Amino acid sequence: MQHSQRADENPALERAVAHANACNLPLLVLFVVDPAYPEANARHYTFMLEGLKETMAALRRRGAHMALRLGNPPEIAVKVAQKAAVVVTDRGYLRHLVEWRAALADAAPCLVEAVEGDVIVPVESASRKRESAARTIRRKLTSAASDFCHDDQPEPLHQAARGLDSEADVALGDIGQFVAELGCDDSVPAVKDWSGGTKAARKRLAAFVADGLARYGEGRSDIVARNVSHLSPYLHFGQIAPMEVYRAAMAADAPAASKDSFIDEFLVRRELAVNFVYHTPDYDQYSCLPDWAKATLDAHRNDRREATYTRSALENSKTDDPYWNAAMREMRVTGYLHNHLRMYWGKRILAWSRTPQTAYADALYLNNKYLLDGRDANSYANIGWLFGLHDRGWPEREVFGKVRSMTSGGLKRKFDVDAYVAWAQAL
Numbered sequence: 340m341q342h343s344q345r346a347d348e349n350p351a352l353e354r355a356v357a358h359a360n361a362c363n364l365p366l367l368v369l370f371v372v373d374p375a376y377p378e379a380n381a382r383h384y385t386f387m388l389e390g391l392k393e394t395m396a397a398l399r400r401r402g403a404h405m406a407l408r409l410g411n412p413p414e415i416a417v418k419v420a421q422k423a424a425v426v427v428t429d430r431g432y433l434r435h436l437v438e439w440r441a442a443l444a445d446a447a448p449c450l451v452e453a454v455e456g457d458v459i460v461p462v463e464s465a466s467r468k469r470e471s472a473a474r475t476i477r478r479k480l481t482s483a484a485s486d487f488c489h490d491d492q493p494e495p496l497h498q499a500a501r502g503l504d505s506e507a508d509v510a511l512g513d514i515g516q517f518v519a520e521l522g523c524d525d526s527v528p529a530v531k532d533w534s535g536g537t538k539a540a541r542k543r544l545a546a547f548v549a550d551g552l553a554r555y556g557e558g559r560s561d562i563v564a565r566n567v568s569h570l571s572p573y574l575h576f577g578q579i580a581p582m583e584v585y586r587a588a589m590a591a592d593a594p595a596a597s598k599d600s601f602i603d604e605f606l607v608r609r610e611l612a613v614n615f616v617y618h619t620p621d622y623d624q625y626s627c628l629p630d631w632a633k634a635t636l637d638a639h640r641n642d643r644r645e646a647t648y649t650r651s652a653l654e655n656s657k658t659d660d661p662y663w664n665a666a667m668r669e670m671r672v673t674g675y676l677h678n679h680l681r682m683y684w685g686k687r688i689l690a691w692s693r694t695p696q697t698a699y700a701d702a703l704y705l706n707n708k709y710l711l712d713g714r715d716a717n718s719y720a721n722i723g724w725l726f727g728l729h730d731r732g733w734p735e736r737e738v739f740g741k742v743r744s745m746t747s748g749g750l751k752r753k754f755d756v757d758a759y760v761a762w763a764q765a766l
């Protein structure tokens with residue numbers, strides 16, 4: 340278990356249960372906490388471990404043994420695989436996650452299978468190429484989605500895992516202490532208003548389906564009302580199945596336009612991001628941007644900037660823009676930011692950086708450091724979007740060239756942005 344960190348609606352887990360029963364063997368679920376995981380800090384580990392604690396208890400109740408180990412995931416998985424009849428993993432899309440699975444498959448002495456569970460339409464079924472925009476992948480995803488969203492009953496395990504060796508396992512008693520002893524970056528602390536795990540995810544989903552979804556169509560951009568699901572951290576850590584979210588949204592009593600709008604973000608945009616990462620080896624580099632965008636940004640590289648700020652000034656909300664400072668403060672304190680503010684936040688970084696390359700690096704760094712849902716396929720696709728990825732050309736402007744720009748005028752016109760600033764300052 341690595342990406343689908345849940346006991347329910349987990350296709351890799353159910354595949355492993357079927358193998359265990361067919362072989363009449365017990366099931367061991369292995370999770371390896373890597374203290375050196377790229378860009379992970381105390382905020383991310385805490386949220387993840389809260390979810391894993393719940394998952395471990397649920398798997399124990401089901402009769403499996405969930406082993407938690409510390410170290411290098413593929414090395415430990417290969418060691419544990421020595422005694423296995425079959426190994427099943429979930430899928431991961433980022434570079435290191437693909438490499439971990441390849442290393443395990445190369446070195447394990449038994450069959451290794453990878454089972455998709457964190458997108459609705461498996462990435463290769465959706466498209467065999469890098470798609471250029473939401474419009475080019477939309478139909479492929481929307482027409483196939485319901486085929487992958489059956490509500491199958493889990494199969495009981497025939498063999499209990501009581502006798503399995505658990506000597507090397509580490510305990511997850513006090514999560515705060517566990518994280519403090521990991522030796523990870525502790526400069527970004529755990530957040531107060533979010534707790535990890537499937538129960539918390541389902542609570543957010545139920546609240547959204549009962550209330551926010553009906554207004555999502557017209558009101559999803561409202562940075563104050565926030566008729567959004569707040570599910571992204573749970574989806575990032577695989578604490579809730581996208582299939583479960585899809586079914587709940589489709590069954591909800593909400594206007595069709597709102598459902599369509601939600602599906603466009605949750606299915607189309609989210610899985611377009613996975614398509615991008617899957618087909619783009621340099622998904623986390625400036626070089627991954629479309630040629631037209633790099634060319635127009637380059638043509639405007641010497642344009643005068645209204646202001647320039649260092650990474651440290653940005654990180655500490657020390658710009659002359661109170662709206663932007665409030666958004667950065669919300670990210671620092673809560674680990675979350677509304678989509679519309681993320682767009683504004685990122686576009687202003689491009690406006691204020693000496694070069695688009697610096698802007699790209701700073702936006703990605705801050706995104707991944709502070710957001711609970713950072714370091715996701717969505718992070719790379721959306722930071723890319725700031726610089727023209729999955730978008731089209733717009734009327735030419737200073738600094739941005741033909742890349743879409745955003746200014747505070749839009750925020751002021753459409754929303755009660757001063758109420759937002761007051762709220763963020765009180766955090």
Ligand SMILES: Cc1cc2nc3c(=O)[nH]c(=O)nc-3n(C[C@H](O)[C@H](O)[C@H](O)COP(=O)(O)OP(=O)(O)OC[C@H]3O[C@@H](n4cnc5c(N)ncnc54)[C@H](O)[C@@H]3O)c2cc1C
Pocket residue numbers: 559567568569570571572574575604605606608609610612676677678679681682685706710712713714715717718719721722724725
């Ligand atoms: C500059 C920038 C950076 C971003 N960084 C991240 C990131 O690091 N991680 C991340 O998960 N999302 C990121 N997004 C996308 C989006 O802002 C968040 O997924 C969304 O705001 C999460 O809040 P929610 O769950 O309440 O969203 P909702 O509006 O309730 O949407 C439901 C789900 O749909 C998906 N979704 C929504 N909007 C998008 C989108 N534009 N692209 C792809 N998927 C989407 C998410 O999985 C989200 O949880 C970023 C967007 C921008 C503009």
